[in-house]
Amino acid sequence: ExxxxxxxxxxxxxxxxxxxxxxxxxxxxxxxxxxxxxxxxxxxxxxxxxxxxxxxxxxxxxxxxxxxxxxxxxxxxxxxxxxxxxxxxxxxxxxxxxxxxxxxxxxxxxxxxxxxxxxxxxxxxxxxxxxxxxxxxxxxxxxxxxxxxxxxxxxxxxxxxxxxxxxxxxxxxxxxxxxxxxxxxxxxxxxTAGSSPSAREVIGTIWGQGLAKELFPFEVKSEEPRFSCRGFASGPNYSSRSSTLILFINNRLVECAPLKRAVEAVYQPVLPRHQHPWVYLALDVDPQCIDVNVHPTKMEVQFLHEETISLRLQEALAGQLRSLGTS
Ligand code: ADP
Ligand code: MG
The missing domain is CATH 3.30.565.10 (Histidine kinase-like ATPase, C-terminal domain)
Structure with a gap:
């Protein structure tokens, strides 16, 4: 045993x-x-x-x-x-x-x-x-x-x-x-001080002000499928040689390779070659929609409506990036 x-x-x-x-x-x-x-x-x-x-x-x-x-x-x-x-x-x-x-x-x-x-x-x-x-x-x-x-x-x-x-x-x-x-x-x-009202300050403390000032807040709400997402994403003036996607789903730190690729794809036309974004997403989905076969201590998750949710996030991110690029 x-x-x-x-x-x-x-x-x-x-x-x-x-x-x-x-x-x-x-x-x-x-x-x-x-x-x-x-x-x-x-x-x-x-x-x-x-x-x-x-x-x-x-x-x-x-x-x-x-x-x-x-x-x-x-x-x-x-x-x-x-x-x-x-x-x-x-x-x-x-x-x-x-x-x-x-x-x-x-x-x-x-x-x-x-x-x-x-x-x-x-x-x-x-x-x-x-x-x-x-x-x-x-x-x-x-x-x-x-x-x-x-x-x-x-x-x-x-x-x-x-x-x-x-x-x-x-x-x-x-x-x-x-x-x-x-x-x-x-x-x-x-x-960290533990008294910050927003993730932006903590991101600045940890990753540096260079990143923090290039971040824009990000929010998506959807009814069908039901999910909400908020976070911070780097703008067109920030890039790094490695890609960062910090992803929390229902308050658990997870990894989701397809979602990471979807996020990277949005930045591809915006950033120079071989340069990558920094994105933090807090996604909340119906708990029923997360794959039951994923063990609690495993990082990689799968969830229902993954493609639709990825698409909605892509649209929202792309829209924000466009408006930053033209302003
Ligand atoms: P779970 O979090 O799913 O209940 P865990 O094995 O992670 O299972 O923890 C078992 C139990 O131990 C928790 O339900 C909680 O009652 C207790 N526990 C573990 N760590 C702490 C902590 N840091 N403070 C208070 N209680 C704790
Ligand atoms: Mg526990």
Whole structure:
């Protein structure tokens, strides 16, 4: 059983950045205003994520990393949502099959914090009281200790940049949350104030004012098929040698290759050869329309009406670019 679990977990948590994405989403679900991340060896040695959210009750700790443990099924809409981004309660379980997890957490109503350690889906040793403040700190250590082949295939520097990329993206999508990320041995590589009213400011902090001032806001609403999309896109005066599409669908960071190609195609006549745009899109679609076969920790998604939605986004982007080009 444990071998099967480990293989299954290794298929969804393929690199530290996948795990971090899930851990960040949990912080946000817990209502955190601040999320501080520390990384050792690209996350392979350690990922530490500290939030100031509502915490986890100590009585919930013993089964925290078992499969399907979730506190997020209270509402009927949530039950419907099950069919969308996969099952609930799989992220911590999956991570615990490829790494060791230590959780320190405290709720508002508790006098002391609690600490618990996990491996292979189970609690290791007792839940212990300890000092702490309201919120949760999760430390993930020795990722892929039980999969040397995987571990060797990963390069620390690349993994570190992937980790940082995930933090940057969530920071943009949540301008009112203070995100920070640093290497265990160094100063912060990223720190957002958490008080920005708009993503534009955070984009400026992270990517530089050069990009921020070339961005235009972007908004599309549609009834048939029903979706809405907002974001920021670079204008004709900005270009880069690599293309960036930051895509959130229903508040989850995802990738969608066809949509990325569609966005790039709009810029092709506008930008010089081999130059690419920077686009951030927050797309909201009916949860029922997202492919049920996509596991929660997988990045690539498919969704219903993908082509129609892509076309509408293309039209809107192209219209904006045209008006910028002629003004
Ligand atoms: P899910 O998020 O789908 O419920 P996870 O495996 O990601 O499943 O997390 C399991 C449960 O652990 C969550 O439902 C939540 O109750 C709790 N949890 C995990 N991380 C945090 C956190 N940072 N703050 C508060 N609760 C958390
Ligand atoms: Mg989760």
């Amino acid at each position: 444990s071998v099967i679990n480990r293989i299954a977990a290794g298929e969804v948590v393929v690199r530290p950045a996948n795990a971090l994405k899930e851990l960040i989403e949990n912080c946000l679900d817990a209502g955190s205003r601040s999320v501080a991340i520390m990384v050792k060896a690209g996350g392979l040695k350690m990922l530490r994520i500290e939030d100031d959210g509502h915490g986890i009750r100590s009585e919930d700790l013993p089964i925290l990393c078992e499969r399907f443990t979730t506190s997020k099924l209270q509402k009927y809409e949530d039950l419907q949502g099950i069919g969308t981004f996969g099952f609930r309660g799989e992220a911590l379980a999956s991570i615990s099959h490829v790494a060791q997890i230590t959780v320190t957490t405290m709720t508002e109503s508790s006098q002391v914090a609690s600490m618990a350690q996990y491996s292979e889906g189970h609690l290791v040793g007792p839940v212990r009281p300890c000092a702490g403040t309201k919120g949760t700190t999760i430390v993930v250590e020795n990722m892929f200790y039980n999969n040397p082949t995987r571990k060797q295939a990963l390069k620390e520097s690349l993994e570190h940049s992937k980790v940082l990329e995930v933090v940057q993206r969530y920071a943009i999508h949540h301008p009112s949350v203070a995100f920070s990320c640093r290497k265990a041995s160094g100063a912060a590589e990223l720190a």
